Amino acid sequence: MNPTAARATPPAPVAPPRPPPGPAAILYGPGAGDVEGLLIAFARALQRRGVRVGGLAQRTTRDAAGRKTGMGLLDLGGGPPHDIMQALGRQSGACSLDSQGLTGATSVLRDAVAAGVDLLVVSKFSHLEARGQGLAQDMLAAMAEGVPVLTLVPESHALDWLGFCGPTGHLLAPSLDACWRWWGPHGLETALAAHVPAGATARRVVIGFNWTLVEGPDGVGLAQTPRRAAHGCQPTPAPGDLAGRPLRDLAVGLGGADPVLRAVGAAAVNAAHNRRDTRGESANGLNLFATLAAEAEAPVSIGAFPGLTERLPRLRVVERTPGPGRDPVHAAATLLPGADAVLLTASTLANGTLPGLLARLRPGADVVMVGPGTPLAPVLFDHGVTMLAGLVVEDADGLARTVQEGGGARHLKRHGRTVVLRAPSA
Structure with missing residues (x-):
């Protein structure tokens, strides 16, 4: 008997369902x-x-x-x-x-x-x-x-x-x-998990200090690891049992309540979509956004990116960490409906805030998601995103070492290539 197959698979905690749309x-x-x-x-x-x-x-x-x-x-x-x-x-x-x-x-x-x-x-x-x-x-x-x-x-x-x-x-x-x-965004996590191939298996799962990695048969996915002090962040309920499980089972954790399993789920989704054979534009997502936002009347960034406010003086930055020139998280509810150019950090997928942010987008806005944890998943175009800039990993072993040793976002890029996908209407 395969010992991996004999392991009990604990169910992922289920988050309260998001309210469905009205008739x-x-x-x-x-x-x-x-x-x-x-x-x-x-x-x-x-x-x-x-x-x-x-x-x-x-x-x-x-x-x-x-x-x-x-x-x-x-x-x-x-x-x-x-x-x-x-x-x-x-x-x-x-x-x-x-x-x-x-x-x-x-x-x-x-x-x-x-x-x-x-x-x-x-x-x-x-x-x-x-x-x-x-x-x-x-x-x-x-x-x-x-x-x-x-x-x-x-x-x-x-x-x-x-x-x-x-x-x-x-x-x-x-x-x-x-x-x-x-x-x-109602059912967004379900839609992303549904696109993960049913027969794919997770070859490797690494939960590092800064990043979480899931390797599938055709690609490697990343997601930011939740801060240890974050509300609800606890040791995983199945340490040692994540690798070898179906990739789709891990992806279902994206809709759960456990922050660590959400990160694993986001990385599993990325492993399925950011395949080694994925092709698209080879460009810097921040530069593409800066070009769009330079002509925008009300650009907004969800997440702080180094040097971006110097390039875009009108940019409003919403960030969890307080600081000069940063708006608190609750400001997104009032800023997004009027924003004509929006930059989304990929961490919004893993931390569960993405659906709520997408629900507030202004129709017709340029919406760019950037970061190593960005899933190159066209289903996001159906929910208002117009451009995806993610990482396609080419050196899985090197990336795993970097994640294990606490590497940051800038250390991850050397193990892959940036790929940009645009919505068909864009």
Whole structure:
């Protein structure tokens, strides 16, 4: 028997769940395009990121003249589709909603909520739902359980939707970007862990004085080690049992409460994404940010970087450690919504502050994440980051020695190369 396989694997502590987003409806009118396809595309993208999505999405077919020829409901949980078109005769060329077929499909919504989905998609909020009929009661039942609901609403019923939801309701523009901003950082750690290959194993785990290292089969990841005096920082619950475990199991620790296991989880995520074969721009992330921020009206840096304030006199710096020219941590809540250029230290991933920071970003801002612990993970582009500048390690043994001997960030760079990835829209 493999002694590593026989070891008990203690579960990572689970952090309190982040509050889910309030119910939302994609607003459409003439010229909005294929909003039904948009809703399905967003749901499928979430599912690929490990989010449990269930419910019903409408698909309407039309003839060359634009007349409806069919209406069906797609079960996003994988069940059979439901036909909800009632034909009014071949001569009329028209069709209407089959309310009986709609009623028969509602069990899909109830089953999805009972199964504990992270998001419930409901085909449409229209005249029936505005009167409390159709799928209205199923939406309300999901909201009462705290399940986020996403639907479509025509412009003619926008006010009805807001009245139906109350103060937590949202109206979204008909775009994927609007959907991602509504979903925000909710489930970000789950999405990052879901992209770690299921069959990969951690070859080596080193928890140094300054940095934590996880080596996978195709890459090495880093994360800042939490300060020993930090709240909740204790010896790991499984010393000697981390190496040899599945990389994804370690990555799940990123969503936990233990600061050390969060750092190990962040490093595991990086080990999966910062592969030795990763290609991108070979550039200095701080220099790229400085170029962007030189033209910005309100640049903000989350974390202090040497020499940056001298290059950017308007830069506001938010830092845990008090000092001249530094804003306290709580200032991020007021600075970020107005910032047009934002620099994020990669340590925000390991210390658990990243989702909250991303939730406050100004739409359209240039957002750069920099540091050896930056995961080169495109999923971050869905949450508002526009540029990632991370380290791809080429000398794993040399890096492990540097980490064991207490090396700082500047000592790590000689063991790899900096790689910059940009969001497609950037």
